[in-house]
Amino acid sequence: MVDVDGFKDINNILGPAAGDDVLRAIGQLLVAEAWSGTAVARIGGDEFAMWVCGLTAEAVKPFARQLLAKISELAPMGHEDMRISASCGIALFPHDAQEPVELIGDADLALHAAKAEATANVALYSPALRTDALDRRLSSIDLHRAVANGEFVLFYQPQVRLSDGVLVGAEALIRWLHPSRGLLSPAAFLPALEGSALAPQVGRWVIEEGCAQAARWRRQGAADFRMAVNLFASQFHTGDLPREVEESLARHGLPPEALELEITENIVLSDHSTSIDALTRLRQMGVHIAFDDFGTGYASLSLLTRFPVSCIKLDRNFVQAMLQAPREAAVIAAILEMGRALDMDVIAEGIETEAERAYLAARHCPEGQGYLFGRPMPAEEFEARLGQAAAFVPQGAAERDAGSRAC
Incomplete structure (x- = not known):
């Protein structure tokens, strides 16, 4: 052929x-x-x-x-x-x-x-090619059933101000409650979902669910709570993303500054004109735009000036190497200085130890997230901790070391 x-x-x-x-x-x-x-x-x-x-x-x-x-x-x-x-x-x-x-x-x-x-x-x-094709077909059938039956759920990982540990928001992370395989992390299904025609529909649901939860927690007393939501690249090519976001915010009475949309390199590099237009409209509404996994791929620094980005997320690989590797530490310092110069927030991902938190806080990194402050958790658990005093101060080492890293 x-x-x-x-x-x-x-x-x-x-x-x-x-x-x-x-x-x-x-x-x-x-x-x-x-x-x-x-x-x-x-x-x-x-x-x-x-x-x-x-x-x-x-x-x-x-x-x-x-x-x-x-x-x-x-x-x-x-x-x-x-x-x-x-x-x-x-x-x-x-x-x-x-x-x-x-x-x-x-x-x-x-x-x-x-x-x-x-x-x-x-x-x-080779026979493996047919097996792979069958697996893809089964995954597609499974994904359609998951969307129809509402099997996707959101977990929430706290984001804190590093200077004093005050909770400022959460990142919404998708999970799949599979009827036979149990709770699946994104690594098990996200590549297939991102490449399917279902991605825009699931992306809209994530925005809607994230806005609903943020509005609920703000009403319960977390007045300045901010929800971070990850976008699929296909959401920029199907429908009208800014209008969908605006309608979701209005439905739940959520101010635009309470929502942060996270974009990755594949989004900004796939179609500049379409994504820039949509992100510019969103930013003009007051929605925050975060560049996730910054510094790990091929995106140029000029993207920070061309795209309406309001926040840079430091990749966990830099954070977890910075105390031992001078080069990673230098990258961290450069990004923090760049964020200040461009008037952008910076969030450090993957903080797992008090030493990492103290290092970043001493260098005036504004915010962070990671196992030190909490794993991704169901809404009920997050809400219970939200109602406790000092709920999001660093957790014990034994709790942090149990299990594998969150996706």
């Missing part, structure tokens, strides 16, 4: 006539490379199939790579500057399957594996 890489871009940029010419050129090349006993077909879109006889298992990958190399040399419609690339998935008869439909399906699974692997454009079928 052969599939053209980036065919949608060719159509969008050069027009459908250029796309048609690419398909014709590849089809003619595949036919020219065929011999007796070989069949070639275009089976849909930009996908082609070849039934090749007379090749040994050892020779099939070199043959495929040679085929893709010739495709890359094509220059349809005289576009000498156009670079065409393709990916190839291979299934072997009778080793992988004996039924034609099953063999084609196996080759298609291998093709998807080849396209997903950035460093290889040829892949052989």
Whole structure:
């Protein structure tokens, strides 16, 4: 199975006539490379199939790579500057399957594996690919059921002012109360959820639930309580995020400054114009915008000036290495100074020891969160501690060391 890489871009940029010419050129090349006993077909879109006889298992990958190399040399419609690339998935008869439909399906699974692997454009079928595909299908079915049945819940991790330990807010963190597997952390399902069409719907529910809880706790006496909510990238491309946030705030009588929306690097890098416009409208409403996991990826410092960010979140990896590693300590100091210069809040994540808290407080880091102050917890537990005096002062070492890190 052969599939053209980036065919949608060719159509969008050069027009459908250029796309048609690419398909014709590849089809003619595949036919020219065929011999007796070989069949070639275009089976849909930009996908082609070849039934090749007379090749040994050892020779099939070199043959495929040679085929893709010739495709890359094509220059349809005289576009000498156009670079065409393709990916190839291979299934072997009778080793992988004996039924034609099953063999084609196996080759298609291998093709998807080849396209997903950035460093290889040829892949052989293996049974693990079908198992992975089945797992993805089951995950998709599970996710749809979870949304329909309300199986997602929010846990809350306290955020405190480091100078005196006063509670200032919480970060809402999604969990899945699975009917057979129990409580699942985000690592078990978030990648599948983020890549599904359900992400915007779940994202809207998180905002609605987070606003409802924040309003409840503010009414109970936490007057300046702030709720931090994580966004999915797809929420910027489906619906009207600022309007949805505004409506949710109004429903619960929550002032905009009581909500903080956390964005990550993949959001700000995926579509500048769309995300900048939405975030600017949100910031003009008074909603806080936090840049999560800052400094861990490829985002440039200029994003802090172009995006309406009001808060920088220090990644836990810097925090937990800063007392032993001068380089991490220097990064912490630089980000804190940058936050002050840009008039942005800074929240340090992953604080687990009193020494880490004292180090950050001495350097005037405004806020922090981590196991030292509390693990992510259900709303009922958070509310119970919220009603206690000094509820969010550092917890005991034995409590902090029990169990694994929160996601």
